[in-house]
Amino acid sequence: MASASALGLSKARAEELINAMRAMIRKEGCPVHLHDDALQDAFVTALSKPNSVEQRIKDWNRFVAWMATLAKFAAMTTRNAEQRRRESDEPSDDTCAEGLGTSEPMKDFLALELLQKARLQLDPEDEALLEAHYVDEKTIQKIANERNLPWSTAKSRLDRVLRLLRVAMQSIVVSVVALVTKNARAQGARLARHVSHLLPHATHTACAITVTVACGVIVPGSAMATMVRQDALVSAPSASSETNSTASTVPSLPEEVAPEKRIGLDEPGAQWSAFTMKSTKIALCLQATVVPFGFLMASAMTELGCGGAEQHAPPPQEPDDYDPGGMDPYDMSCDRERARGNDCPTKAEWCASMGMRPARRGCQ
Numbered sequence: 001m002a003s004a005s006a007l008g009l010s011k012a013r014a015e016e017l018i019n020a021m022r023a024m025i026r027k028e029g030c031p032v033h034l035h036d037d038a039l040q041d042a043f044v045t046a047l048s049k050p051n052s053v054e055q056r057i058k059d060w061n062r063f064v065a066w067m068a069t070l071a072k073f074a075a076m077t078t079r080n081a082e083q084r085r086r087e088s089d090e091p092s093d094d095t096c097a098e099g100l101g102t103s104e105p106m107k108d109f110l111a112l113e114l115l116q117k118a119r120l121q122l123d124p125e126d127e128a129l130l131e132a133h134y135v136d137e138k139t140i141q142k143i144a145n146e147r148n149l150p151w152s153t154a155k156s157r158l159d160r161v162l163r164l165l166r167v168a169m170q171s172i173v174v175s176v177v178a179l180v181t182k183n184a185r186a187q188g189a190r191l192a193r194h195v196s197h198l199l200p201h202a203t204h205t206a207c208a209i210t211v212t213v214a215c216g217v218i219v220p221g222s223a224m225a226t227m228v229r230q231d232a233l234v235s236a237p238s239a240s241s242e243t244n245s246t247a248s249t250v251p252s253l254p255e256e257v258a259p260e261k262r263i264g265l266d267e268p269g270a271q272w273s274a275f276t277m278k279s280t281k282i283a284l285c286l287q288a289t290v291v292p293f294g295f296l297m298a299s300a301m302t303e304l305g306c307g308g309a310e311q312h313a314p315p316p317q318e319p320d321d322y323d324p325g326g327m328d329p330y331d332m333s334c335d336r337e338r339a340r341g342n343d344c345p346t347k348a349e350w351c352a353s354m355g356m357r358p359a360r361r362g363c364q
Contacts, residue, residue, distance in 0.1 A: 007046070007053065013060070020064050021071035028075040029327040031082060041074040042067065118168035126161045133158060160354050167355040329362045 009017065018039070025038050046053055046067060056063040119127060132138045138146075144154035330351075334344035345353075351363035358364075 007043075007057070017064055017067055020068050024068040024071045025075040027327055028072055028079065029332060030075040030079045034078045034082060038075040038078045039071060041078065042071040045070050045074065115165075115169065117172055118165055121168045122161065122164060126164065129158060130161050130165070164355045 007014075021039055021042060022035060025035050030038050052066075053063075056066050119130075122130070129143070132143055133140065140154050140158065141151055143149075143158075144151045147154065149157075330347050333350060337344045347358045351358045354363060356363035
């Protein structure tokens with residue numbers, strides 16, 4: 001690095017210094033893509049104090065410790081700036097209030113029904129926290145004051161409820177997709193049996209049907225009727241042949257279909273319950289925080305795919321030599337709990353409280 005060479009260090013000592021500084025940056029939990037920025041800021045700070053560099057560089061261990069301290073504060077500054085940038089990109093309370101104040105009902109009734117079912121799986125305390133923030137329009141600070149909690153604790157609990165809500169919605173989608181896939185496979189097998197019985201009897205008209213096989217289901221793509229000469233078939237009477245030929249070539253009229261019954265939510269005068277109205281307000285405000293319904297369907301279809309509900313691909317595993325950098329969130333949580341004088345739960349219990357499972361770093 002050019003900054004290290006500006007200090008007049010050899011290549012070996014520059015690498016040793018940079019490795020020590022990177023280790024300190026990772027320990028502070030700075031995002032991986034900002035490690036170089038924090039390292040550069042630390043070197044710039046050191047070069048802006050030439051007198052301090054000249055005094056400390058004579059004692060190598062003292063100089064490395066001083067540079068690691070500069071890297072620590074640079075990592076903290078970079079990490080906090082990134083966190084503030086992300087919070088500024090999130091929708092503000094005014095934006096959420098404007099969305100909650102609309103009088104139009106939610107357009108996606110399927111997503112609304114899914115959200116209502118997912119809310120039934122939450123604990124009463126979690127549901128009360130969700131309603132306090134998104135329905136009663138209370139800020140996180142106000143919720144924390146009412147419950148005598150720090151702001152960070154109230155924020156982490158709200159984030160945990162959102163994660164539980166997302167997991168509940170995904171589980172419902174997976175169960176629905178599994179049922180649809182199972183029924184589609186049964187219909188495809190029944191169609192294949194009927195086709196195998198009908199093909200030997202098709203003597204006058206042969207239909208060339210292209211099919212698409214998707215997850216074991218036979219789907220007709222296009223059909224074209226081609227006449228087949230029957231010079232060799234002379235056993236049947238001519239009158240019967242003409243009757244059968246005429247009957248086979250006459251197209252069948254389309255069946256009359258009864259009109260579908262309108263969904264109750266589409267009726268202009270339909271009255272919604274209080275639970276439905278709360279779910280609608282929560283859904284309108286969570287459009288930017290909870291994964292949209294389309295992404296839930298896409299992830300569920302990808303997970304099941306053509307393997308059905310019984311065949312699941314193994315979860316992706318991180319290679320042993322992969323190090324994403326940064327401190328493990330579990331270790332950071334344990335440090336906070338110990339600082340408060342509380343016992344630290346095991347990693348499995350900590351991940352289970354968020355509806356997740358332990359991973360190499362954090363939960364998944």
